[in-house]
Amino acid sequence: MKIELNKAYAKEQMKAQLALMQVIDPELGVNIIDLGLVYNVDCSRSTIFVVTMTFSTPHCPLGDAIQRGVHHAMSHAFPDCLIQIDIVWEPEWNFDMITEAGKEALGIH
């Protein structure tokens, strides 16, 4: 998830990113931001925030739990907004999307 600091809503996006760092992938034990599962958080509409994300595998058995985690974390951070979560499979998630911190947590050298 890339945040361009010179854009409007960058502050909200950063707050959303911090909130989503509390959502952990239960199998890998790493947060979904560092795993690169969150592609974007659209904060352009003041009342609805849209999280666009993916999973490491289609039909991930913990997908439902992760989705709920995202909803809870975002609702806490933005209690006055509706949270919409869009699950997408394009682009397909791959290892290159993991951040350096995520790689370190996974023991990837």
Next chain:
Amino acid sequence: MADLFIHRAPKTSAVLPFYVTAALFFFGWSILLFLSASELTGHHFNPHILAIVHAVVLGWGTMIIFGAAYQLIPVLCEQDLFSYRLAFVSFLFLTAGSLIIVWCFWNFWTGNLLITGGSLVVIAGCCYLYNVCVTIIRSANSTRYQYFIISSAIWFVLTATAGLLLAINLTYNFIPRNHMDMLKLHAHAGILGWFMQLICGVGAKLIPMFVLGKVKNDRLLHFSLAFQNLGLVLFMVHGYFRQIDAGTWGYVLLVLIGIGLWFVYIGQAIRTRIRKKIDLLMKQAIYSLYIPVFALISLGLTYLLSDTKWVTLYGTFVFLGWITGLVIGKTFKTLPFIVWNNRYKDVHGDARIPLPKNLYKEHLIRLQTYFFVFALLLLCIAIVVNREGLLQFASAIWVILAALYCYNVGTVVFHQSKVKP
């Protein structure tokens, strides 16, 4: 929108009973092994040994594989399971059938009760096969793992049916072949068709997923399945119409080529993995995959040496080494996720919660691994040197291992969340 794509985790009530019952069977058969350890020095066609083998194969191995399969098939097929109710029905039939079969063999009751037990297991197998097939047919994607799953389920039904026919044959003799030869075919349909193919299918998906490995050549899996099935079918046909003789080794070789191709696939995933740290459970599961090599060596010895202890050693490597090693390792890679989903899904992201790996006692996993290696080694040595005292001691270690496993499974199953939603 998201709901269209996301898999709902399997219902706890549809999967958990398999794990709990399997753990109880593990403890049960370890006790039976302890009670009849001295009988391992004799011929394997013995009521108590038959009871133990069926407790291991049905109550333990198949029970937990059914449970894990109902949990994992949606992942493999990218489609929700057709029916959790049917899954639970298969649990009831498998549990009742396994208990009856074990009890009948232990007391060597070869009449209608044994036939009833066999019939229940066949019905359980049919429920499982139907559930798997409909799930796969409904799946939009055709993945290579699905063929392994269907093929192994068909072999399970065939194995159970052959076992039922053999049970009938013990009372109403009608099979125009040597019962012991037919028993070998029944056993190998189960070992190579049911267990091996299911492990290959599930392992090909899960091992790369857990270690984050990439394999480019998927065709290896197609060839692997083709060789395994070709070799096994020819082995069965040859074994039924002629005998299990030196000629069957050619077909065994075909199966081995198939398994070898699968190992090449898994090897690629492990070599290219980006997750370098592999946890103990994963290591144990991977090392268990090598135990069939020792089983094969002891199988070869059964042809070279007439002593029946090599057959017992072969069975020990297959059932107590390979299958048990995989199951005790993989239990804690699957069961905690089911329980975690049930307890923490609704508070995920809301509060500080444990991870699935925190639901079991990790130090007991390490202890369990040591006990497993020690118990297996000791039992194999005791079988080879043919010492009753050592067999008794080794079987006592198996009881301790089973108790440790049951305690850890209980810790997960009865885990209570302290977080309020």
